[in-house]
Amino acid sequence: MSTFRDICEARSLPHTSDDSWGGDITGAACDHLGATVRPNLFEGCSWVNEISDESHYDPKNPIRVRDGHVPLPIGPGLGLEVDEAMFGAPIAEF
Known part of the structure; x- marks a missing residue:
């Protein structure tokens, strides 16, 4: 995604960093990417995660909207402490 961001910046194309209803993990990645977009090109992040409590890992x-903004998670990596037990047993392993 950083490559797409860089292409948009090189061409001065406004763009978004959207969550495709992937829950906190995808949302955190979109938030972090969005924070690296030049403000004059940033059209925002869509945040559908507020609709459901099922994808808070x-x-x-x-990750929640606070005062119209989604604060960046803090901490290592994406800033999340994922409860892996929520995912259950793997369906397949490769």
């Missing part, structure tokens, strides 16, 4: 710090 970090029970201590779910």
Whole structure:
């Protein structure tokens, strides 16, 4: 995604960093990418995760809209502490 961001920046194309209803993990990645877009080209992030509580994988710090903004999660990586038990047993392993 950073390559797409860079192409848009090189061409001065406004763009978004959208969550495709992937929950906190995808949302955190979109937030972090969005934070690297030049403000004059950034059209925002769509945030559909507020509609459902089913895709909050970090029970201590779910990503939420606060005062019209989604604060960046803090901490290593994407800033989430994912409760892996929520995913259950793997369907397949490769």
